Amino acid sequence: MITLRILYPCNPLEPQEPDQPFKDEFLAVQQLGIPVSLFAYDDLSFGDFKPRPRIDSGETVLYRGWMFNLTAYQIFTDFIGKSAGIPVTSAADYALCHHLNQWYSACADLTPETVFLETGSNYLEQISNLNWDAYLIKDFVKSNTDAQGSIARTPKQAVNIINLIEQYRGELEGGVAVRRVEQFQPQSEQRYFVVHGTAYSPTAAVTAIVETVNQRIEAPFYSVDVAQTLTGQERIVELGDGQVSECKTWPLDRFVKMLTQLA
Numbered sequence: 183m184i185t186l187r188i189l190y191p192c193n194p195l196e197p198q199e200p201d202q203p204f205k206d207e208f209l210a211v212q213q214l215g216i217p218v219s220l221f222a223y224d225d226l227s228f229g230d231f232k233p234r235p236r237i238d239s240g241e242t243v244l245y246r247g248w249m250f251n252l253t254a255y256q257i258f259t260d261f262i263g264k265s266a267g268i269p270v271t272s273a274a275d276y277a278l279c280h281h282l283n284q285w286y287s288a289c290a291d292l293t294p295e296t297v298f299l300e301t302g303s304n305y306l307e308q309i310s311n312l313n314w315d316a317y318l319i320k321d322f323v324k325s326n327t328d329a330q331g332s333i334a335r336t337p338k339q340a341v342n343i344i345n346l347i348e349q350y351r352g353e354l355e356g357g358v359a360v361r362r363v364e365q366f367q368p369q370s371e372q373r374y375f376v377v378h379g380t381a382y383s384p385t386a387a388v389t390a391i392v393e394t395v396n397q398r399i400e401a402p403f404y405s406v407d408v409a410q411t412l413t414g415q416e417r418i419v420e421l422g423d424g425q426v427s428e429c430k431t432w433p434l435d436r437f438v439k440m441l442t443q444l445a
Contacts, residue, residue, distance in 0.1 A: 185217065185238070185240070185241045185242065185445070186216060186217070186241070186242050186243075186244060186270075186441075186442070186444055186445035187216075187217040187218065187219060187237060187238070187241045187242070187243050187244070187267070188211055188216060188217070188218050188219075188243075188244045188245075188246055188441070189218075189219050189220075189221055189233055189243060189244070189245045189246070189247070190204050190207075190208050190218060190219070190220055190221075190246055190247055191204065191220070191221065191222070191223035191247040191248055192220035192221060192222055192223075194222070194224065197220070197222065198220070199220075200220060201223070201247070201248075204246060204247060206434060207246065207429070207434065207437070207438065210434050210435065210438045211438055211441065214438060214439075214442065216441070216442065217235070217241070219233040219234060219235050219236070219237065220233065220234055221233040221234070223247065223248055226254060226257060226258060226261070227254070231258075231261035231265075233265070236265065237262065237265040237266065237267040238266070238267075239266035239267075240266065240267075240268070241266075241267050241268065242267070242268050242270055242444070242445060243262050243267040243268060243269050243270065244270045244271075244403070244425065244441065244444050245258070245269075245270075245271070245425040245426075246425055246441075247425070247426065248426065249280075249323070249426045250276075250426070251355055252273070252276070252277050252280070252281070252356075255273055255276045255277075255280075256273040259271075259272065259273050259276075270402050270403060270425075270444050271401070271402055271403055271423060271424075271425055275401040275402060275423075276423050276425075278399070278401050279399070279401050279404040279405075279421050279422060279423045279424075280323060280422065280423045280426070281322040281323065281355075281356050282296065282298075282320075282322045282323070282356075282359050282420075282421075283298050283322050283356060283357065283359065284322075285399055285421045286298075288398040288399055289395060289398060289399070289418055289421070292391060292394065292395065292417065292418045293417060293418040293419070294318070294361045294362050294363070294364045294417065295361070295362040296359055296360065296361045296362070297312060297359075297360045298322075298357055298358070298359055298360075299357060299358040299359075299360065300357055300358075301354050301357050301358065305337075305340070305341045305344055305358065306337055306338065306341050308360075309337040309340045309341065309360055310337040312337075312360065312362075314362050314363070315335075315363070316333055316334065316335055316362075316363035317333070317334045317335075317337075317339075317340045317360050317361070317362070317363065318332050318333055318334075318360070318361040318362075318363050319332050319333075319334055319340050319343040319344055319347070319358070319359075319360060319361075320332060320347070320358075320359050320361070321347055321351075321353075321354040321355045321356055321357065321358060321359065322355055322356030322357055322359055323355045323356065324347075324351075324355070326343050326346055326347050328346060328350060330342070330343060330346060331343075333363060340360065344358055364411060364417060365411060365412050366409040366410060366411060366412070366417070366419070367409070367410045367411070367412060367414075370409045370410040371407055371408065371409040371419060372384070372389075372407070372408050372409075372431070373405055373406070373407050373408075373427070373428075373429075373430045373431070373432070374388060374389070374392045374405065374406045374407075374408065375403070375404070375405050375406070375424055375427070375440060376392070376395070376396050376399070376401075376403070376404050376405075376406065376424075377402070377403055377424070377440060377443045377444055378402055378403075378443065378444070379396065379400075380396075380443070381393055381396045381406075382440050384430075384431055384432040384433065384436065384437075389408055389416060390416070391408055391416040391417075391418065392406050392408060395418065395421070399421065401423075402444065403423070403424035403425060403444060404421055404422060404423055404424045404427075405420075405421065405422040405423075405424050405427035406418065406420075406421055407419040407420040407421075407422075
């Protein structure tokens with residue numbers, strides 16, 4: 183029998199407790215009888231990985247917590263392997279859904295047009311050549327979160343946002359993604375999840391565009407964010423690795439029940 187164990191980051195001030203943003207989910211998982219462990223997220227950067235309780239040999243291991251960059255996630259899965267556990271999501275599958283440039287080509291007709299720029303290249307020239315009305319600027323994972331936001335109306339504004347992302351985060355993860363801005367209906371964005379080839383909704387129905395993505399993206403656990411344009415067309419806003427995706431509007435009991443399908 184395959185046993186699923188879920189790893190959560192501990193509270194740095196109270197190592198015996200899950201970090202606060204994950205506490206309710208941690209407790210709900212425990213109530214279902216799923217084995218859980220805590221580990222010190224920040225200690226991984228020092229080469230230290232001591233999950234408590236420990237991972238048993240042959241257990242399938244799911245992570246739920248803060249984002250890793252690709253290098254850190256590879257180290258994380260290596261540690262799980264050394265503990266004789268089996269990661270639900272390999273480093274390659276994590277990259278596929280975590281970095282926009284990895285999944286974009288498979289879903290280009292379903293999501294806003296995007297151009298990828300190498301870090302340190304001539305941003306102004308390349309963005310000017312696009313000649314779009316507006317530009318959504320992000321790295322391969324996140325948008326800009328300060329007061330200026332992520333939308334630029336001119337190429338110079340776009341370059342300024344790139345510089346802000348690098349300044350506040352210390353890096354541009356993967357590179358720069360420049361997305362053509364599409365207008366979505368307010369409050370229309372919805373998050374879905376795919377688990378081992380089955381799509382799940384926070385309500386009863388799974389929208390058709392999610393099923394299309396499910397046919398194109400082969401990974402064990404990922405999120406799909408869908409919004410509607412002003413004309414009612416469904417569009418993919420983002421994909422993400424399911425381990426580091428918030429459950430957002432999902433009822434907690436429904437979300438946790440879905441996690442049991444990862445065993």
